[in-house]
Amino acid sequence: MRARDLAIEYESVSVDSDAMAAARLMAEQKLPGLLVLDGKGEPKAILPASQLVKMIVPTYVIEDPTLAAVVDERHADRLCHVLKGRTVGECLSSKATPPPIAAPDDTALEVAALMAQVRSPLVAVAEWAKDGTHLVGVITASHLLQELLGVAGTLDTPSA
Secondary structure (H helix, E strand, O other), X not given: OEHHHHOEOOOEEEOOOEHHHHHHHHHXXXXXXXXXXXXXXXXXXXXXXXXXXXXXXXXXXXXXXXXXXXXXXXXXXXXXXXXXXXXXXXXXOOOOOOOOEEOOOOEHHHHHHHHHHHOOOEEEEEEEEOOEEEEEEEEEHHHHHHHHHHHHHHHHOOOO
């Protein structure tokens, strides 16, 4: 199975997208992260949901988690306001690296190795051309596992 066969349509946002809208999208669709595209529509980064969670938790609580117990619900409900007026680009970690990108002809094992190497919940599948990178789709870790387990399941089934 090739990367092009495994790639699915997946939600993506641009670096200029609204951070609050991106957080809602992740929450509503229970996504582990979003593919972030640059102004030309090329894969730029992955915004993990955990990065947005980190942004909404006050620094003093990260430094001393025992303080989380003293924040009342009224204030906890306002945590997401820190995302208001911010862009996705502003939410990316300063250590953000380009997303892993597989070629359409890469095998499932090559995609799995890439995903494991960079510890990413998703891999972009893209074609490179003179006019830029063209996104084919995305392979999520859960989708890749499902496909690999499906293949393994057919191998484990005794033949009649």
